[in-house]
Amino acid sequence: MKTPSPALACRLEAARSVVRDAARMAMAMRPQPGGPQGELKAAQDWLTETDGAVEAFIAGRMKALFPDDGFEGEEGGVTRTGSLRWVVDPIDGTSNYARGRSRWCVSLGLLEGDEPMAGVIEAPALQEVYTSLRGYGAFLNGKPIQASRVAEPSRAMIEMGWSGRVPKPVFMEKIDAIMELGAMPRSGGCGALALADVASGRLDGYIEIVINLWDVAGALPLLAEAGARVSPFLRDGGLTGGAVIMAANPHIAQTLSDAVRIPLE
Missing domain, CATH: 3.40.190.80 (D-Maltodextrin-Binding Protein; domain 2)
Incomplete structure (x- = not known):
């Protein structure tokens, strides 16, 4: 069985750890169920305090770990450039998050040029973690996954x-x-x-x-x-x-x- 390059394997493992910590932060800051808490950027497009805090946390950790890698966030835009680029959505599903619902996640992807190479998506309120590395499979909570076979x-x-x-x-x-x-x-x-x-x-x-x-x-x-x-x-x-x-x-x-x-x- 082939093994991924040490550089990519290292990055995926680091991303998994950083996203885990970021998800814990988001859970600790999650609003209680009820009316939405946050600001509207546009119609039904919410921004919470957590979005900025989680993005800043991930940006800081990835810069310390991989200073030559590029970085782009939903809130901060492109802050560094590089052949490898991390792209983060600190809270995807913010409208759900702002109401204390469970369907939201922290998402971090790695691109090499215009090729998606790796990704980590954690939905802590659902206790689910998706991981993938190009050429080496896709996993949910450590178990391999495949698209469905429904044809009708x-x-x-x-x-x-x-x-x-x-x-x-x-x-x-x-x-x-x-x-x-x-x-x-x-x-x-x-x-x-x-x-x-x-x-x-x-x-x-x-x-x-x-x-x-x-x-x-x-x-x-x-x-x-x-x-x-x-x-x-x-x-x-x-x-x-x-x-x-x-x-x-x-x-x-x-x-x-x-x-x-x-x-x-």
Whole structure:
């Protein structure tokens, strides 16, 4: 069995440790259930004190560990450049987090140029940790995962993320197409975990019309290693701005792609 390069293996192990500590911090700061606590950046786009604190913690730790690596965060933007670049979403699913709900996560991905290499996604309130290293598998709590084998649309579960940046007619067109297939639509409010659900077979597909790199960086290597098919998010502008993403199990991916008119790689 081949083994990963020591440099990448070291980085994945370090990322796992840093994300674990960051997730503990986020849990300690999590609001009690109830009305949302935080500030609105835009319609339904929440920012909490925890977002900034967790990102600063991760940024500081990764700089100390790998000072030559680049770093990009949702709140702070690109703070360092390098051939290897860490991309963090300190709290993905902030609208859930701000209300004391459980479906949120800390996501950290590693890119080499425009190639996703490794990812760690921890959902501490769910007691789940996803890890992946390109070429060496995808795991949930240490156990290998694969995309589902569902091929019949009437048996499929498809999630679609909502964003205020997407016109309502566009959103409804895609939802209608999903329902016309006979699939069951879902929306959970956390893009990184939805993509992880596709990788683990809990969902058969996920679509979001405008999503950012920090939302997906930790999940892209997970999807690749789990055998899912993904639209060309990075090629189509995801490295520098918002872009569309569709991920699906390989048995239903083309059918879903044709229905919602989002091409696959």
